[in-house]
Amino acid sequence: MTRFNDLYSEADTFLHRLDPRVKMASVLMLSLLAFIMSSLAYLLVLLTFIFILLLLARSSYRKTAFAMKFVLRFMALIAILWPLFDPSGTPVLIRLGPVVITEPGIWRGLTSAIRVGCLATVWYILIFTTSQRDLVRGLVKLGLRFDFGLALAIALRYFPAFGTVMDSIIDAQRSRGMEFEKGNIFARARKYVAVLGPAIVSALKTADMLALAMQSRAYGARRNRTYLRELRMRLSDYVALATVLAMFVVPAVAKYVLSVPI
Amino acid sequence: MNAVVTAQRLPVISLQDVSFSYEGGIEALKRVSLRVAKGEKVAVVGGNGSGKTTLAKHLNGLLKPSSGKVLIGGQDSSRTSVATLARTVGYVFQNPDYQLFCTSVEEEVRFGPHSMGLGRDDESALVERSMKLMGIGHLREQSPISLSLGDRRKVAIASVLATSPEVFVLDEPTTGLDTVESAQLMATLDVLRSEGMTVVLITHEMRLVAQHMDRVIAMSEGSVAFDTEVEEAFSDSDRLRRCKLLAPPITVLAQRLRAQGALSKGAATPLQLVEQVVRVRGERR
Ligand SMILES: Nc1ncnc2c1ncn2[C@@H]1O[C@H](COP(=O)(O)OP(=O)(O)OP(=O)(O)O)[C@@H](O)[C@H]1O
Ligand SMILES: [Mg+2]
Numbered sequence: 453m454t455r456f457n458d459l460y461s462e463a464d465t466f467l468h469r470l471d472p473r474v475k476m477a478s479v480l481m482l483s484l485l486a487f488i489m490s491s492l493a494y495l496l497v498l499l500t501f502i503f504i505l506l507l508l509a510r511s512s513y514r515k516t517a518f519a520m521k522f523v524l525r526f527m528a529l530i531a532i533l534w535p536l537f538d539p540s541g542t543p544v545l546i547r548l549g550p551v552v553i554t555e556p557g558i559w560r561g562l563t564s565a566i567r568v569g570c571l572a573t574v575w576y577i578l579i580f581t582t583s584q585r586d587l588v589r590g591l592v593k594l595g596l597r598f599d600f601g602l603a604l605a606i607a608l609r610y611f612p613a614f615g616t617v618m619d620s621i622i623d624a625q626r627s628r629g630m631e632f633e634k635g636n637i638f639a640r641a642r643k644y645v646a647v648l649g650p651a652i653v654s655a656l657k658t659a660d661m662l663a664l665a666m667q668s669r670a671y672g673a674r675r676n677r678t679y680l681r682e683l684r685m686r687l688s689d690y691v692a693l694a695t696v697l698a699m700f701v702v703p704a705v706a707k708y709v710l711s712v713p714i
Numbered sequence: 715m716n717a718v719v720t721a722q723r724l725p726v727i728s729l730q731d732v733s734f735s736y737e738g739g740i741e742a743l744k745r746v747s748l749r750v751a752k753g754e755k756v757a758v759v760g761g762n763g764s765g766k767t768t769l770a771k772h773l774n775g776l777l778k779p780s781s782g783k784v785l786i787g788g789q790d791s792s793r794t795s796v797a798t799l800a801r802t803v804g805y806v807f808q809n810p811d812y813q814l815f816c817t818s819v820e821e822e823v824r825f826g827p828h829s830m831g832l833g834r835d836d837e838s839a840l841v842e843r844s845m846k847l848m849g850i851g852h853l854r855e856q857s858p859i860s861l862s863l864g865d866r867r868k869v870a871i872a873s874v875l876a877t878s879p880e881v882f883v884l885d886e887p888t889t890g891l892d893t894v895e896s897a898q899l900m901a902t903l904d905v906l907r908s909e910g911m912t913v914v915l916i917t918h919e920m921r922l923v924a925q926h927m928d929r930v931i932a933m934s935e936g937s938v939a940f941d942t943e944v945e946e947a948f949s950d951s952d953r954l955r956r957c958k959l960l961a962p963p964i965t966v967l968a969q970r971l972r973a974q975g976a977l978s979k980g981a982a983t984p985l986q987l988v989e990q991v992v993r994v995r996g997e998r999r
Contacts, residue, residue: 628800
């Protein structure tokens with residue numbers, strides 16, 4: 453599998469320039485919107501809108517392909533499996549012993565697949581266009597304690613490093629004759645211990661060392677933190693927020709207040 | 715090419731025109747060809763990033779060549795699983811913590827032979843022999859992760875040794891060890907060698923190479939810069955410098971004395987040098 457150190461790519465698009473708080477709020481609202489809407493047509497419109505945003509995010513082809521392969525596979529899986537497990541409604545299309553497939557089942561499967569597609573893609577866009585530093589900064593601005601924000605940032609930073617360690621451990625165990633593809637479930641579970649054990653030990657050692665290194669560089673010496681670059685909302689941020697808010701509120705009011713089926 | 719050592723004996727490992735690039739990275743090996751014969755003691759040396767580890771990982775199939783061919787015990791590494799190749803070539807990672815996961819040293823050493831499915835008696839014999847060779851019998855009840863770095867290395871080596879490979883590849887096994895631990899480790903490698911095992915050692919410590927190894931493969935920017943017997947390897951200081959290497963002082967001293975006609979042979983250790991001097995003086999009297 454291809455690994456990326458960070459799905460974020462540096463670029464200068466309006467999505468990159470948006471305030472991270474606005475982006476997080478928008479992503480949240482668009483995700484909720486995908487759940488509010490139950491009509492296939494509207495969901496398709498939303499999906500198209502989100503795909504256009506994805507193109508505007510101008511992420512590298514490899515990263516986009518990597519993310520979209522995952523999303524599309526997941527969507528296909530849902531669309532295929534849903535009708536098998538949800539056979540309510542008529543007309544019945546196929547009846548094979550215990551397996552019943554109905555037409556409404558297929559529609560519901562498609563709807564759910566598109567909903568999940570919207571949801572996953574919109575979060576990918578956030579990660580593609582927001583650096584980890586900005587994400588954490590946004591969260592801290594929204595009230596997260598700085599220590600927690602820093603812990604989160606460090607965890608995100610070390611995640612790929614942890615992947616490399618895991619690869620090395622797997623290689624080390626394969627070099628002493630361990631075969632990960634073979635054996636029954638118990639034998640396999642034991643092999644995972646052989647990878648997770650050293651991985652956890654190594655992660656704890658890293659964490660321990662990192663804490664000491666940060667303390668010896670005077671982390672926590674002063675209570676009040678100042679920032680080099682303060683987050684400040686600009687006109688474009690307000691416009692974007694207002695647009696997404698409208699996109700969210702109008703359908704929500706239509707559905708729950710006016711009972712329009714959407 | 716080193717024709718002298720390998721020509722007569724059967725190669726256990728042979729690389730033919732092997733090139734390798736990491737994904738999205740640089741070409742870490744460039745058309746490397748070499749053969750390692752049974753019973754050889756080979757040092758792989760070179761500057762940081764010269765491709766030593768990449769080369770070593772080809773020796774047991776952890777990496778497959780992008781082009782060229784690697785034969786391990788006659789098997790093409792591209793078509794054979796690492797687990798199968800591990801029966802021929804044991805590989806010890808530099809960081810022992812990547813390997814240790816059992817709750818006792820004995821269990822750790824037993825894991826390899828046990829998963830190979832040998833009989834109970836063979837298994838125990840291998841475990842005992844490996845622990846004895848590495849001198850860790852007294853630690854058998856202890857938890858591997860709480861041991862000193864030197865002892866953890868020994869446990870890691872014993873746990874690979876217990877799978878009874880023909881070739882032993884070690885990536886910088888003495889880094890971070892004090893002189894006593896390092897000497898002990900090298901002594902055990904000499905024991906392995908005397909048991910007929912082939913040893914491939916990656917290291918930055920030329921003194922150890924001069925003392926314990928027969929042959930030197932020097933890597934530089936992904937290519938084999940030279941591949942000779944130890945004595946010859948340390949004789950050309952310009953060539954060494956180009957490979958970011960430096961001959962050990964004793965070797966240099968012995969070479970200078972020899973060039974002056976004061977000695978008849980080179981020396982790798984102080985003791986050898988003294989013996990040489992004494993011998994020459996004896997002959998002259
Ligand atoms: N997983 C990897 N992905 C990409 N490039 C790599 C990877 N591992 C090593 N390299 C690169 O390949 C080259 C050779 O690396 P290698 O680890 O084989 O060197 P080395 O001789 O073992 O160095 P050292 O003495 O530091 O251990 C280096 O330029 C290195 O940056
Ligand atoms: Mg290396």
